[in-house]
Amino acid sequence: MKKPRIVDAMEHIDEDLITDAVSYKPKRNRISGVSKWIAAVACSLVLVLGCTIFSLSNQNTQNDLRAKYPLISETDYMIDDPGFSFKERIAMAPNIAEIKVIKKLPDYTVAVGDEVYGTSKEVVFCQYQVKLLTNISNTNIITGSDNTFIITFAKDFAQSYPALDNGMDAICSIEAASGVHEGKYILYDRSFYYVDNQTALSAYEGDDSPASKMCKKDALIQQIKDIRSK
Numbered sequence: 001m002k003k004p005r006i007v008d009a010m011e012h013i014d015e016d017l018i019t020d021a022v023s024y025k026p027k028r029n030r031i032s033g034v035s036k037w038i039a040a041v042a043c044s045l046v047l048v049l050g051c052t053i054f055s056l057s058n059q060n061t062q063n064d065l066r067a068k069y070p071l072i073s074e075t076d077y078m079i080d081d082p083g084f085s086f087k088e089r090i091a092m093a094p095n096i097a098e099i100k101v102i103k104k105l106p107d108y109t110v111a112v113g114d115e116v117y118g119t120s121k122e123v124v125f126c127q128y129q130v131k132l133l134t135n136i137s138n139t140n141i142i143t144g145s146d147n148t149f150i151i152t153f154a155k156d157f158a159q160s161y162p163a164l165d166n167g168m169d170a171i172c173s174i175e176a177a178s179g180v181h182e183g184k185y186i187l188y189d190r191s192f193y194y195v196d197n198q199t200a201l202s203a204y205e206g207d208d209s210p211a212s213k214m215c216k217k218d219a220l221i222q223q224i225k226d227i228r229s230k
Contacts, residue, residue: 099130161192174187195217
């Protein structure tokens with residue numbers, strides 16, 4: 001009887017061949033290693049490119065905002081001392097609020113007397129109706145039933161203040177006025193920060209706050225609260 005071909009073939013398989021087959025280890029795929037390296041390099045390039053684009057985007061945003069809200073470089077500093085740092089100004093400010101400018105109100109005139117020389121002169125004051133958005137300092141800021149109040153400053157110093165356009169949002173320091181200004185708030189001229197689309201930007205040159213180069217509004221508010229809590 002003839003052996004089946006498969007059996008006959010099995011008998012001719014070399015034992016060494018079987019051993020080699022069992023102990024065989026495939027060679028490392030160099031192409032796979034190169035591919036992983038290329039993938040790693042590509043990921044790194046994507047990250048670098050992404051960071052660069054983000055940085056350029058931030059710079060463009062800052063440039064756009066600065067064009068809209070120019071820095072005030074020359075000021076008479078009616079109230080704030082320019083020698084004080086951001087932390088010092090924030091710590092000393094009577095009240096700090098986030099406001100929205102509603103509208104400009106008619107100017108009014110006050111007779112200011114000089115007790116030494118017995119003379120007096122008329123001083124014109126600007127005034128604006130603003131809405132209290134956030135009482136950041138958590139102090140007693142008195143508003144009307146519509147949550148608005150009036151801020152004022154001498155017109156002679158108007159060039160030292162930002163242009164307060166209707167609808168503008170800002171974070172600023174204010175102090176309750178007295179005498180003929182009773183019921184109004186004096187606007188500090190150095191501690192003023194524009195707010196645009198949740199972004200804060202300083203109004204004055206030389207400011208050393210996070211908003212000097214643009215920052216998130218919430219980040220500025222949190223830093224103000226941290227300073228005042230100490």
